[in-house]
Amino acid sequence: MSASDVIRHDIKQMSVYKVTDVPEDCIKLDAMESPYEYPEELKEELASILSEVPLNRYLNPLSCGIREIIYEQFNIQADAQVVLGNGSDELIQFLTLLIAKPGAKVLSVEPSFVMYERCANLYGLNYVGVPLNPDFTMDLDATLAAIQTHQPAITFLAYPNNPTGGRFERSEVEAILAAATGIVVVDQAYGAFASDSFFPQAGQYDNLVVLKTLSKIGFAGIRMGFAAGPQAIMQELQKIMPPYNMNQLSVATAKFAVKYPQFISGSIDKLKSERERMRTAIRSYDVIEDFASEANFLTIRVPDAQKLYDTLLEHKILIKNLHGVHPLLDQCVRITVGLPEENQAVLDIFQKMYES
Numbered sequence: 468m469s470a471s472d473v474i475r476h477d478i479k480q481m482s483v484y485k486v487t488d489v490p491e492d493c494i495k496l497d498a499m500e501s502p503y504e505y506p507e508e509l510k511e512e513l514a515s516i517l518s519e520v521p522l523n524r525y526l527n528p529l530s531c532g533i534r535e536i537i538y539e540q541f542n543i544q545a546d547a548q549v550v551l552g553n554g555s556d557e558l559i560q561f562l563t564l565l566i567a568k569p570g571a572k573v574l575s576v577e578p579s580f581v582m583y584e585r586c587a588n589l590y591g592l593n594y595v596g597v598p599l600n601p602d603f604t605m606d607l608d609a610t611l612a613a614i615q616t617h618q619p620a621i622t623f624l625a626y627p628n629n630p631t632g633g634r635f636e637r638s639e640v641e642a643i644l645a646a647a648t649g650i651v652v653v654d655q656a657y658g659a660f661a662s663d664s665f666f667p668q669a670g671q672y673d674n675l676v677v678l679k680t681l682s683k684i685g686f687a688g689i690r691m692g693f694a695a696g697p698q699a700i701m702q703e704l705q706k707i708m709p710p711y712n713m714n715q716l717s718v719a720t721a722k723f724a725v726k727y728p729q730f731i732s733g734s735i736d737k738l739k740s741e742r743e744r745m746r747t748a749i750r751s752y753d754v755i756e757d758f759a760s761e762a763n764f765l766t767i768r769v770p771d772a773q774k775l776y777d778t779l780l781e782h783k784i785l786i787k788n789l790h791g792v793h794p795l796l797d798q799c800v801r802i803t804v805g806l807p808e809e810n811q812a813v814l815d816i817f818q819k820m821y822e823s
């Protein structure tokens with residue numbers, strides 16, 4: 468008998484979430500990070516603020532002022548309660564733990580964000596994945612039927628969706644909110660790049676929790692996410708969050724970030740306009756199928772996804788090959804929108820590979 472024998476068998480069977488090793492001076496377009504860093508003078512200002520942060524003290528999330536900022540910045544109504552997470556991944560995990568009674572079910576559409584299923588598995592819950600349509604729009608009838616059949620304790624919808632990029636119809640999410648038997652989490656990780664939001668409704672539905680992260684808008688490194696929803700759910704969620712999950716440096720950085728909103732809004736505008744420029748260029752190739760995106764990435768279907776991935780990597784450009792991840796993602800790749808010159812480097816290779 469060795470000590471590791473006590474570890475759950477299903478965990479031993481799991482694989483580690485793979486964070487890709489990035490070759491040096493590679494153009495990194497695989498993980499939906501923002502390519503924009505603060506200019507020197509803002510870096511210096513931030514450095515001097517961070518040097519004053521009391522690293523010897525725990526952060527008090529209730530009195531540190533970040534929640535007030537979140538309500539104001541994200542248009543959250545006073546009747547919603549906000550819970551902070553060390554990245555929204557942590558909130559997805561604890562929202563799942565919140566409903567983890569024996570036999571409880573977790574529902575999402577698929578393909579979607581892998582953490583929903585991973586968290587269901589982690590807590591020994593049943594995961595139900597309802598396939599999207601081949602064009603990655605929602606199959607609302609099938610989704611409502613699955614909700615009816617499986618009575619999920621929690622339903623996750625990424626709005627816009629990852630890895631497909633499209634935003635479901637607002638009316639579809641509303642239909643799910645009306646039909647759902649449990650909590651509905653609307654994950655707005657890409658909300659900054661989208662044309663619609665459920666934040667104004669947080670607190671108004673008794674089953675709606677809206678999730679947000681700063682990761683995709685320039686701050687992946689600080690691990691800052693939050694959830695907004697009705698008191699009756701959020702007060703229970705707060706009970707099970709690790710009491711000191713948020714750290715002083717991240718919160719100080721987030722407060723600094725809202726002092727300079729033009730940095731964030733400026734980079735969002737540039738990325739949105741680059742997304743459309745790339746889409747227009749990509750549409751000129753008959754052999755590429757492109758899908759609607761309201762996120763900071765484009766998911767496309769090409770003749771040979773592995774070949775495109777390899778060719779880009781030879782040119783030190785890293786993207787995400789989605790082929791094999793889900794049957795609907797046959798020969799698909801996901802390309803994060805980067806700096807204009809980075810995007811151009813991708814388009815130049817497209818021209819070589821796909822121009823007939």
Ligand SMILES: *Cc1c(COP(=O)(O)O)cnc(C)c1O
Pocket residue numbers: 499553554555556557580625628629654656679680681682687690691692
């Ligand atoms: C990236 C992503 C997250 C995770 O965000 P973190 O705050 O970095 O943990 C959550 N949901 C979706 C849909 C994402 O794509």
